[in-house]
Amino acid sequence: MTKKISIVEKVHSANDQLAAENKQQLDQADLFSLNIMASPGAGKTSLIEKSLELLKSDYKIAAIDGDVATSIDADRAAEAGATAVQINTGGQCHIDAHMLRNALMELDLDQFDLLLVENVGNLICPASFKLGTDKNVLIASIPEGDDKPYKYPAMYQDVDALIINKIDLLPYVKFDMEYFQKGVQMLNPDLITFPVSCTTGEGIEAWVNWVSEHIKDKKVS
Amino acid sequence: MHELTITEQIADIAIRHGEENAAEKITDLYLVIGELSTVIDDSVKFYWDLITEDTICAGAKLHFQRIPALFHCLECGEEYQLVDGDLAPCPHCQSSKMEILQGKQFHLDSINIV
Numbered sequence: 001m002t003k004k005i006s007i008v009e010k011v012h013s014a015n016d017q018l019a020a021e022n023k024q025q026l027d028q029a030d031l032f033s034l035n036i037m038a039s040p041g042a043g044k045t046s047l048i049e050k051s052l053e054l055l056k057s058d059y060k061i062a063a064i065d066g067d068v069a070t071s072i073d074a075d076r077a078a079e080a081g082a083t084a085v086q087i088n089t090g091g092q093c094h095i096d097a098h099m100l101r102n103a104l105m106e107l108d109l110d111q112f113d114l115l116l117v118e119n120v121g122n123l124i125c126p127a128s129f130k131l132g133t134d135k136n137v138l139i140a141s142i143p144e145g146d147d148k149p150y151k152y153p154a155m156y157q158d159v160d161a162l163i164i165n166k167i168d169l170l171p172y173v174k175f176d177m178e179y180f181q182k183g184v185q186m187l188n189p190d191l192i193t194f195p196v197s198c199t200t201g202e203g204i205e206a207w208v209n210w211v212s213e214h215i216k217d218k219k220v221s
Numbered sequence: 222m223h224e225l226t227i228t229e230q231i232a233d234i235a236i237r238h239g240e241e242n243a244a245e246k247i248t249d250l251y252l253v254i255g256e257l258s259t260v261i262d263d264s265v266k267f268y269w270d271l272i273t274e275d276t277i278c279a280g281a282k283l284h285f286q287r288i289p290a291l292f293h294c295l296e297c298g299e300e301y302q303l304v305d306g307d308l309a310p311c312p313h314c315q316s317s318k319m320e321i322l323q324g325k326q327f328h329l330d331s332i333n334i335v
Contacts, residue, residue: 011329038275189318
């Protein structure tokens with residue numbers, strides 16, 4: 001005899017549960033954390049390097065780098081002054097909460113003020129897997145084109161800050177900023193946006209100030 | 222691209238509820254997928270048989286209910302859907318200020334067991 005069982009459970013509930021546990025751990029350590037997402041080559045590692053340059057004298061910073069293979073990114077973060085942990089996802093297209101939990105075990109969280117999690121370069125999958133970080137940050141870069149919010153809406157919907165990188169290339173690349181920002185506004189009306197160039201350093205200060213304020217807020221709260 | 226993980230998660234949830242209800246076998250799964258969630262049913266189906274081979278889910282049929290995306294214009298109050306599969310400004314007043322009413326959900330609604 002067939003019996004119908006009502007469930008109504010989110011498919012991502014197991015990941016969401018682990019993300020909540022990560023969040024709790026990070027909160028207990030008063031550690032402000034960012035999940036940095038972008039397509040490959042948008043400038044995730046470059047942004048981390050630039051941020052470290054300006055923040056490392058004031059704060060102790062850890063970086064967790066997710067990649068399908070190699071430790072190139074973690075090496076770059078370590079070189080720039082962070083305590084770095086590499087996650088190799090073994091082919092998986094995103095970091096999930098379980099992978100982050102394992103990486104957190106390698107760090108003495110109380111020692112740090114800021115945790116930068118560099119997700120795998122991908123504009124689709126990371127959006128579905130919460131990690132438990134305080135803020136989700138998306139980097140868009142000028143050469144990728146102005147249609148990305150329209151093509152990857154899930155990614156733009158749930159982020160807390162947007163960085164538009166490589167603005168130094170605006171004179172050379174066809175990129176309609178108004179069209180891009182209209183797409184962003186549709187998906188995420190009050191999204192805070194930082195136009196920057198990791199090459200020239202333009203705009204980085206505003207971004208770093210935003211991070212710094214959040215680090216301080218977390219210490220106080 | 223992450224359908225393997227997703228398929229494993231679906232199987233885990235179904236098996237847990239099946240066992241709680243002393244199921245011998247799970248015959249059907251009813252999934253609800255919003256148009257804005259990035260899940261491809263064909264890929265899930267592809268992995269399903271491989272993943273569930275030796276479980277109480279083996280041979281179970283997957284049913285997908287697609288929920289269309291629905292937007293609410295914050296300027297004029299119009300409710301509208303994707304235009305030709307794409308995100309677009311309000312068809313009534315052209316404003317781009319809107320909120321998403323539905324289309325992001327992705328859950329296992331129910332299962333049939335014997």
